[in-house]
Amino acid sequence: MIVFPRYKKLVSLVPGGPLQFLDLGFSLDQIPRLREEFWEYAETGPQGETVWTLLNLKADEDGNGYINRQTGAPATDPRPGPHFGKPIEPQYAISLDKAVEPFLDQWIPLPFLHLAPGHAGGETTFRRGPANWCRGRLSRLPDNHPSGHTHGLTVVFDPAVEGDQPDAYHAALCRQDVAEGAEFGLAARIRNNDWFLQRDWVRDWIKDLYLAHLRSRSRRPVHEEHLEHHVEHLARYLTLLKALDRSGVVPRVRVIDPDRFQPVQVDLVLDIGNSRTCGILIERDESGAPNMSNGSVLELRDLSQPPHRHSEPFGSNVAFGTARFGDPNDWSLMSNRSTPAFSWPSVVRVGPEARRIALRSRREEGQTSMSSPKRYLWDHAPRRQEWRFCPETDDADAPELPVTSGPLVMHVNDQGTPLHVLEAGGRGLPADLRGQVADPVTAPVFSRSSLMMFLLSEVIAQALVHVNSPAQRGDRANSDIPRQLRRIVLTVPTAMSIAERKIFTAWAEWAVQIVWRSLGWEGAGTTGFRAPPQVRCEWDEASTTQMVWLYNEVAEKFSGDIGAAFSVLGRKRGSAERPSLRVASLDIGGGTTDLIITTYLDRTQGAAGVIEPRQEFREGFTVAGDDILKAVIEAHFLPALRAALEAAGVADAGEFLTRHLGKDYSGQAEHDRNLRVQFVDQVAVPYGLRILHLAETTPLPEAAGAAVTLRYDDIFSDPEQEPRPAVLRFLEEDAMRAGAAGGFRLADLEVPVNLEEVATTITNVVEPFLNDLGEVVHHHGCDVLLLSGRPSCLPAVQATVLRKAPVSAARVVPLNGYKVGHWYPFWTPGGRIADPKTTAVVGAALCALAEGSLRNFHFDTARLRPASTCRYMGEMTAVGQVHDAHLFFSGLDLDGSDEEELTATLKFSAPIYIGFRQLPLERWKATTFYHLGFAGQTAIQNSRGRLPYDVTLTYRRDPRAEDDDPRPGAQGNLRDEGVFEITEVTGVDGMPVQPRDLDLRLKTMREENGHWLDTGLLTVV
Structure with missing residues (x-):
């Protein structure tokens, strides 16, 4: 969607921050008639080369001659010889249309220069710089755009600060600019920007675009030396600058001094699903408390189509893509910046942009995209093929280069593991990541698990840009104060294994760290707007979905009266004096279907209402959308x-x-x-x-x-x-x-x-597991059943639930269409939830706020702790069950505090999956956990005539190790499912077999080569 915010005449920028964008709309046909006239001539340079110079002329007031706009004097021939000093007339003129043609949908450098304190004759004057900190891209809008505009101008600033004081020419902001609160404006007149036009990197960049434009319109080869006008590219560029100036939409900007203020803190809340991702941002108010009214939807800037910004839930698919802000030939490297200009701290795109750039990928030499990294958290193995960037253009010959460029890849190795973690000794790393080489990427064979870090790095980079964008800050209080990303709150599927949750959390923490390193912020400390955020991964999607309904019912409809709400919605249980409310929520996502049942107790003391949750049951199946x-x-x-x-x-x-x-x-x-x-x-x-x-x-x-x-x-x-x-x-x-x-x-x-x-067809997919989960809901005597997730919108899904309704039909609440107040960040006209995918992320924000920051609502979130559903563990059947005859361990208590070491022996003849379930029912669908197979072809050869093997597995779990996780930011008290180890293998001949001949590893997906969206394999009947 292309939307044009309203800006003040003077827009503030955050120096030293991320890239900052302006989105400006205007109509070319409303610009006063523009026709610029030019005269050019050649001189011999110091090396004997030919140097062309451009003069911009205008007719004098009496119409008898022309004025040189650079000098304001009569235009005369500057060349030595008999014509020196004689009046000159324009050789050619550039109209507005001709000025726009070469630069449409192309990034160009803009002379957005420091305004000088003095004025000459009432005209604004500028200093010589910063020269390489601003770029612009003009785009034609679709016909009948709602704004009424015909064109959009995207302006991007790179606010990196270099050096203390400006030289006669400087390429980037300096500290003196920041100290002065300097103002900057577009220098559109040639008398203010002629020095800029003389920079070789500017001339070459503009010339490349002009020649590419001519070649795209000509059937014959275009040679620079055969052009009638040798610097017409600069004439067209100068005319375009004047058009932008006359449009009146380009504001002036000033830089603030971020050290003068405590930054406004912002929480980023993310629900990253197997299919789609959703995010919101919550600002803290002046008291320092987060406030739902200060919430906004995370917005993604489309870097390859920069006028477009996406604010809806977006696909979790990733595609490797370069982030270029023009200059494909890197001419601006000659601008004398000491830091890379317009550097983007990520190498993947997500959502709509990822899908679009992946469409043009040929994948001839390696993979360029993936459906969702969340499906592969278990897979730390390097890929056989290198990852490649999607081609930058639709050209059939556009290269798909290996992912070895960009600031981020300088901080990871070939497998995608962060170098700083390896250099620190690898503490906190999973066992299969230890011992890797701590060298930057040369052969990008990143593991599929590591792509979660790449996905998060892009989302974090986008969030940093969004919260500090002039448009976002300009709509809020303290608009001139920078924003600090204080926390990143992540939701997870209800029944995700704790082992995978720890991997997920680690990638999130490492994503923050490598983005900070890519931005050069790793030494920023713990204060200021560049202090790194903390990562919290505590709440599951089904629980957070319940929070949306509970908050809307109790705080909004019952004005915080918990007793009244629970009396109407719940009931008294057992000998309790007060009614309680038992809620089941069924969250059907893209990759998992999750159920959680929670009893909410009224712990109100005096006037302060408090709700205490008590989780009764949780389960999840990998059957979903x-x-x-x-x-x-x-x-x-x-x-x-x-x-x-x-x-x-x-x-x-x-x-x-x-x-x-x-x-x-x-x-x-x-x-x-x-x-x-x-x-x-x-x-x-x-x-x-x-x-x-x-x-x-x-x-x-x-x-x-x-x-x-x-x-x-x-x-x-x-x-x-x-x-x-x-x-x-x-x-x-x-x-x-x-x-x-x-x-x-x-x-x-x-x-x-x-x-x-x-x-x-839909019913046949969902009915078996919905019936099983409905049976659990009925057994627990729930008061309400909530349905969430996009597939829950399907009438066939809702009808399947209602056919064997575990609660009365009136108490089955599909959150699609559920009526909410204006507090809901994704509120739509009519006040109903349009996409139930949004409920998990909004609920997670409520969980974060419920710790003392919500009016009429206090909730004890500490009791919503993750727990494993592993109780019965054994060999899985082909249909995903663990039969009692194939159990290794039963009655496991992962909430216990005692160290465990158990052993089991099994017959092994072919690769098997090990899984677990939590109920003592053979028919209950199990969760895939580990895979046991041969370590390689040599191991298969060694097994001939010796199968089946007797394999002894040792299972260990040490709760103390869980609490003492050395990884920075690690969450203690996550009772994981323990680890397996092969301790003994014996052949059928009674002779020992090397345990290393077998490979036992975490694997939570049954498909051998990957998800069907990544393999393209379908069942053809």
């Missing part, structure tokens, strides 16, 4: 694709699809596997999401018999979202070779959708 999407693609998109292939003449369309989308096979080229992944991502998933959108917006009674036909143009109406041609050819060309003699075009594909059948 992604599984629904996959099932819909397989049941409704693939059959239509198969029918189209058969109609085109493909003899065995089922086998054709199985070979292309359903399996890996011997001899398959990596190129084809990459195209399969991209086909699923760029073609199948958009169709699947559109089908789910139809299912979500069609009530079940209307779905009966309802049929819709989806066409290619319906799905890809936005040209930017169309699949790459090579992805379409992946199926189209092979289809022709397989019998489609008349050709086969995916653009002609029609997908008939029966919405009643879609509802049945």
Whole structure:
């Protein structure tokens, strides 16, 4: 979305802070008529080279000659010889349209210079600098933009401070600028910026853009030496500067002195899901307390389309991408800055930008993107292929370079582990990360787990820019005081293993540390706006979702009267004197479905109302929205694709699809596997999401018999979202070779959708586990059941819950459409929650505020501590269960304080998964935990004739080690599930086997090669 904030005439910037942006809108056709005239001439330089100089002329008042704008004197020929001193006339003129053409959608350097204290003849004068701290990008807006503007100008400042005092020429801010509270403005007149135009790096940068523009419009080669006007690029650039000045929208700026003020502290609250991520920012008021009314939605700046800013929940997908603010040939390295100009402390993009840049990736030499790092927290293994940057342009020959450039990669090694952690001895590192080489990246084979740190680094960088942006500060109190990111609060799935939660927390802490190092802030100390934030990872998504409902009911509807609220919503239990409220929340996300049941007790003493939570039950299954999407693609998109292939003449369309989308096979080229992944991502998933959108917006009674036909143009109406041609050819060309003699075009594909059948598909996915969880809700006698997460919006999901309603139907509350007050940061007109994904992050913010900062609401969040659901552990079956006959350990008490060491022996003939469940029910779905397999091909060869092995596993858990975690910021009292170790292996012949022949490692995903969104593997029926 492109929105233009309102700015004051004098905008404040934070020196030494992150990049700061201005978004300015205006209409070119409202700029007074602009036509600049020029005269250029050549001289011989000191090395014998030809140097061209540009003069900007204007007609004098009596119309008898021209004035040189640089000097204000009559324009005369400056060249030695017979023409010296004779009047000159313009050689050519530049109109506004011609000025804009070469620079549209391109970053250009802007002479945003220090305003001199004196004035000459009433005209503003400027100092010579800073020369390389401001850039701008002009963009054409869509027709009929709501703002009424035709164009947008994005201006970015790099406020790094270099040196104490300015020289005659300086490239960046200096400390004297900060001490003076200096003001800066756009120097659009040639008499103020001629020295700037003479800088080689500026001239070369502008010339490159001009020549690229000419070549894009010409069918013949364009050679610089054949141009009629040799510095027309500078003439067009100068005319553009005057147009921007005349638009009246470019404000002046001043730098504040951040050391004069205590910064305003801000909490960043994040809910990072397997599918989508959501974030909000909470400012603390003048009392130092966080305040929900000071909350705002995290905004992502699209770095490759900078006018766009995204403030909705965004995809958790990541794509490696360079962050360039123009200057592809690095001319500005000659500007004499001592620090890198316009450096961005991240190498990945997230959300809409990640998806867009990944669309143009060919993946010929390595992977460039991934669906979600959260799925792979367990995987610390280096990748076989290097990670590559997505190409910067749509050019088919644009390179996909290895991820070895950028400030961040100087602080991690090839596996993605932070160097400073390794250099400190690796304390707090998981065992499989220790012993790595502490050298900067040369071969980027980052583990999939480490990409969580990369994702968080981008989100943190975006948050730093957002909270300190002039637009964000300008709308709030203390607008001239910098903002400090004080805390980062993260939510986690309810049943995430504690082992994974610790890994998640570690990557978050390391993300902060490497962003700070990339910005050069590692020595900032613990005060000031550059002090690093603390990371808190304490609350689960289902609990925080409950907080939204509980706060809205108690604090808003009952004005904080806990007794009255609990009397209406809850009941008395047992011999309790006061009624309590027992709430179950079912959070269906992209990757997990989580249930938590909590009893809320009224602990009010006097006038101060206090709510004490007591968690009764928690559980989570790895069946959720992604599984629904996959099932819909397989049941409704693939059959239509198969029918189209058969109609085109493909003899065995089922086998054709199985070979292309359903399996890996011997001899398959990596190129084809990459195209399969991209086909699923760029073609199948958009169709699947559109089908789910139809299912979500069609009530079940209307779905009966309802049929819709989806066409290619319906799905890809936005040209930017169309699949790459090579992805379409992946199926189209092979289809022709397989019998489609008349050709086969995916653009002609029609997908008939029966919405009643879609509802049945959804029900078949969710019914088994929803019935199990509903049984638990009924057993605990809950008062209310909340439904959250995007899939909970599907009528088929809601109907599945209601068919065996564990509470009365009136007490089942889908949070999609739940009515909330204006306090809700994602409030929409009508006052209803439009996207239940937002409830987890808002609830986490409430948890942070409930520790004494919420009116009418005090909540004891210390009791919402994480806990493991590991009680029964053993070998998993193919359908994800642990049968009693295959149990290793039962009745585990991970909340106990005693050290444990247990052993178990199992028969091993082939790789197995070890999992756990918390209920003494064989039918209960287990959580995948560890994988036991052969260590390599040599180990497999050694096993011939000696299987099955008798493998003795030792399980250890030391609660003291958990409390004494040496990692900075580590949270004590996280009772994790312990660790396994292979202590003895014996062959069937009775002879010992080296334990190292077997590999036992944490692995919480059953798929061998990864999630279906990353492998492209579907089930073709």
